[in-house]
Amino acid sequence: MRHIVNGNHSRLEFDSIADLLAVVRRHREVLYDxxxxxxxxxxxxxxxVDHLFELACIGWEVQLDDTLRVAEETVATVERSYDVPLWQSRYDIGGADVDVSRYLSGEPENMISYHLVETPRTGRVVSLAxxxxxxxxxSTEDMIKRGKSVVxxxxxxxxIGLRTELYTDAQAxxxxxxxxxxxxxxxxxxxxDALDPAMVMFAYAHPAFLxxxxxxxxxxxxxxxxxSLKVGSAxxxxxxxxxxxVxxxxxxILSTVMRSGDHSVSNVEAFVVKHLKDLGLI
Structure with missing residues (x-):
């Protein structure tokens, strides 16, 4: 954890959920209270409390199957309705990744390069917070609904073949x-990192993460x-x-559910399509 204090502003930065968990464990009495x-x-x-800590280690799978089913259906619909760019890999003497087996066998073309006919303006890495x-x-239902759309x-x-760099953010x-x-x-x-859907579900969709x-x-x-913020109560x-x-x-930065009854993300397909268009991917 990094702690940055600048005047009236205090910011905590965690490099991973495990980093956050280590700090939360020090204050477990707060969760009991x-x-x-x-x-x-x-x-x-x-x-x-121990169940919360377990989810912070293995992720949240209770609604994962349903979320991935909806995600698959959404992606299939998007691919049918729009020209979606796909990354294609090929072996070359230079590239982004190495094929260890080909390298050890002496193959000169042991690197994997990626080719995209229509390169999105975001590049190969998309950062989302x-x-x-x-x-x-x-409600917990609205928070879960919001998170499932983001997942x-x-x-x-x-x-599509892009790499994602994912964050959560909150300020009060x-x-x-x-x-x-x-x-x-x-x-x-x-x-x-490889995508771990259960961990992303926990961070983005489970109310107890916040x-x-x-x-x-x-x-x-x-x-x-x-x-000033009445930490401990409000x-x-x-x-x-x-x-x-930062x-x-x-x-x-994807906006939050700020007030009760905000159903702006109830249509998962519309949410995904909007952001893929904003990113220049479709």
Whole structure:
């Protein structure tokens, strides 16, 4: 974890979910105080603190099959309706990846290069940051629905042949007239990592990632920031618009479910198509 304090702003940066988990474990008493095991309407299907920590290690599979089915159907529909670019690989003397077997056998063309007829303006790596901040009254169902749409988008990008670099982001401001803000950023997947759908589901779709993991991590902010945001009870007012200056150049921040009843992502296909068009992929 990196902790950056600049005036009234405090930011926590985590290099992985495992990095975040190590910090949350230090504050596990906070989760007991918040009765995580007896509030399914707020935390989702979490049965205990240890269950939350288990999901942070292996991911969330309860709704994964349904999500991947919808993602497959969405990608199939998009491919039928639009000209979707596909990456093609070929062996060459130079390229992005090495074929170890061909290299060891002495084949001169042992590198794998990738060719795209229509190169998207994003290049081969797409960086996405999901703003997962949400007010107290947003239902677990809306948070899950939102996350499943984003997972479908990630799946579509990987299916096309692009590499994804994934983050979560959340920022909250003072409950009063103060100017204090607190922000928590987590890297979920590096571009070089293979996609782990269950882990992405946990980070993007499970309510307890925000309400259990990130809100607990907020106890690492300085005392004056915590007091201003009422960390421990209200946890500040989530911000909808976040700057992307802390992310890789060109990173796209996906907006959050900010208020109860926001059903703007109920149509998964429309959500995926919109962002593929924004990225210049279809």
């Amino acid at each position: 918040r009765e995580i095991d007896s509030r399914p309407e707020y935390f989702g299907d979490i049965r205990s 999901m703003n997962i901040g949400a007010t107290y009254d947003v 479908s988008l990630v799946y579509a990008l990987e299916r 401001k003072s409950m009063g007239s103060g100017r204090e803000t607190a922000r928590e950023m987590v890297k979920i997947k590096d571009a070089a 309400r259990g993991m990130l809100l607990t991590a907020m106890h690492e902010h300085p005392a004056r920031i915590q007091d 946890y500040g007012i989530p911000l909808k618009s976040l700057a992307n200056d 992310f890789p150049e060109g990173c796209i």
